[in-house]
Amino acid sequence: MKYIEPHAHMVSRTTDDYERMALAGCEAVCEPAFWAGFDRSSPDGFHDYFCQLTEHEPKRAAKFGLKHFCWLCINSKEAEDVKLAEEVIALIPKFLDQPNVLGIGEIGLNKNSRNELRVLEMQVELAAKHDQLILVHTPHLEDKLKGTRLILEVLKNNRHIRSERVIIDHVEEHTVEMVLDAGMWAGMTLYPETKCTPARAIDILEIYGHERLWLNSACDWGVSDPLAVPKTALEMKRRGHLAGAIEKVIFANPKKFLQQSGKFKI
Amino acid sequence: MTKQKILDLYFLEARHKLIELAAFLDRVERADGQEDFRLKSFRAALGKLKSKQSTTEVLLAFSDLTTKPIAKAAGKGACGAFKK
Numbered sequence: 001m002k003y004i005e006p007h008a009h010m011v012s013r014t015t016d017d018y019e020r021m022a023l024a025g026c027e028a029v030c031e032p033a034f035w036a037g038f039d040r041s042s043p044d045g046f047h048d049y050f051c052q053l054t055e056h057e058p059k060r061a062a063k064f065g066l067k068h069f070c071w072l073c074i075n076s077k078e079a080e081d082v083k084l085a086e087e088v089i090a091l092i093p094k095f096l097d098q099p100n101v102l103g104i105g106e107i108g109l110n111k112n113s114r115n116e117l118r119v120l121e122m123q124v125e126l127a128a129k130h131d132q133l134i135l136v137h138t139p140h141l142e143d144k145l146k147g148t149r150l151i152l153e154v155l156k157n158n159r160h161i162r163s164e165r166v167i168i169d170h171v172e173e174h175t176v177e178m179v180l181d182a183g184m185w186a187g188m189t190l191y192p193e194t195k196c197t198p199a200r201a202i203d204i205l206e207i208y209g210h211e212r213l214w215l216n217s218a219c220d221w222g223v224s225d226p227l228a229v230p231k232t233a234l235e236m237k238r239r240g241h242l243a244g245a246i247e248k249v250i251f252a253n254p255k256k257f258l259q260q261s262g263k264f265k266i
Numbered sequence: 267m268t269k270q271k272i273l274d275l276y277f278l279e280a281r282h283k284l285i286e287l288a289a290f291l292d293r294v295e296r297a298d299g300q301e302d303f304r305l306k307s308f309r310a311a312l313g314k315l316k317s318k319q320s321t322t323e324v325l326l327a328f329s330d331l332t333t334k335p336i337a338k339a340a341g342k343g344a345c346g347a348f349k350k
Contacts (some may be wrong), residue, residue: 035342080339110328111339123300141344144330174325199276200321238275 001243003229003250004266005029006258007135007169007187008215010057010068011049012053017219017226018064024230027251028067030258031057032106032135034113035077043087046074050091054098057220067266069258071105071135072096074245079110079119089122096130102261105125105135106169111146112139120154128160133261135187136168136173140194148175152182165260169216171194176204180212185257190228198232202239210245214254307347 002025010018010031021029023137031053040046055068061068072095074088090140095101104127109116127134134155139147148168155161163183169180171186172195179186188204189195196204201215203221236246258264294305307328314323330348 077342111344112335113339114335116339117335139344141346142328142330142348143344145326146332149333150335166349172325173319173321174329185294203321240271 001025001230001233001247001250002027003107003233004254005217005226005229005260006254007032007189007218008226009034009118009218009220010061011052012221013219013226015060015063018061018066021226022064022066024227026066026230028069028213028264029061030069030071030102030254032071032137033073033075034137034220035075037079043084043091046088047091049182050095054100056142058100067100069100069264071103071133072101073104073107073123074119075106076108076110076116076120076137076139077139079116080113082115082118085119085122089119089126092126093130096132099263101266102258103133103135104130105133106137108151109139110137110143112143112147112150117150117154119159120151124154124158124161126156133258134161134166136166138168138170140170144170144172145174148178152178152184155184161185167214167257170218171204172196173200173204176208176213180208185212185214187214187216189216190225190232191218192223192225198228198235201232202236202241205236205241205249210248210253212257213249214257215250228266303349304345304347 005026008029008031010029034051037227050072060069072092074085079085104123107120107123109120136151138144138151155166167185167187169178169187170189176186188201190198190201205213215229215232217224217226219226233246233250294301311324311327314320314327317323328347
């Protein structure tokens with residue numbers, strides 16, 4: 001069954017993972033800019049990373065017939081240093097015309113600090129100025145509820161932001177409703193221990209329906225599974241979901257959202 | 267899906283997780299030293315299992331329910347329970 005992986009950090013994955021994803025039916029992979037597991041020491045580190053996402057990673061994916069797209073930003077874990085963030089944000093506009101750049105992301109909050117919030121506002125403004133789609137990371141575990149509320153406030157307060165052009169990722173049972181009620185898209189991240197399991201993600205689909213929701217693995221350098229989306233599709237099948245409903249969530253929905261960028265063509 | 271089908275699909279897995287949870291609590295009980303705020307949140311979350319929307323209630327039991335941003339991020343990680 002064909003699917004789109006709308007959130008995967010492939011720079012942290014092996015070439016074997018690309019092959020396994022292609023074999024499982026993946027048609028395209030989308031890679032938001034994120035924290036590398038350590039803090040970069042200067043804006044130059046981010047410049048090189050943006051080159052990796054826009055020039056080099058698409059070539060690695062293409063070897064397995066996969067289209068590669070990306071999102072650019074400074075992530076919330078490196079946003080406590082506002083001066084660094086300003087310098088990194090200044091680098092982004094020159095990359096926005098690259099053919100695989102879908103928008104600004106994954107911006108958001110991590111510990112819900114004032115500086116993180118300030119940097120989030122700057123990047124929402126950047127997206128508004130350049131008419132870019134937005135992909136939002138919500139905080140982990142105990143910080144998710146508060147962070148999601150603060151993020152929604154920032155987005156609603158910017159009158160240039162259209163809700164249907166924003167996806168709020170890593171939703172769980174206690175945050176999905178507020179995101180959908182705000183008219184935005186919601187992403188469910190399938191992780192073995194934190195975020196959603198396949199069973200819980202399907203529960204959410206059964207409760208809230210199939211509109212403006214997608215599934216992603218967010219596979220990265222930590223404990224994560226690049227095949228989490230097709231495995232969840234299999235679980236949906238076991239639970240009696242029809243092929244059309246499964247295809248909508250793992251292919252048609254991400255395609256519909258991402259096509260708004262004008263660059264997502266598969 | 268019927269309740270019967272859900273039980274067929276998930277009962278053994280849920281039973282396994284419940285026993286793991288019980289074993290975890292026994293392990294903490296046997297160990298020396300002091301427990302901390304995480305276990306307090308954990309016990310509060312256990313109390314939510316009988317509520318109607320227990321998944322949401324359990325998640326809320328671990329969550330920071332304050333509304334204002336903090337002055338400065340002291341670190342990057344989350345531990346799973348909010349320290350009040």
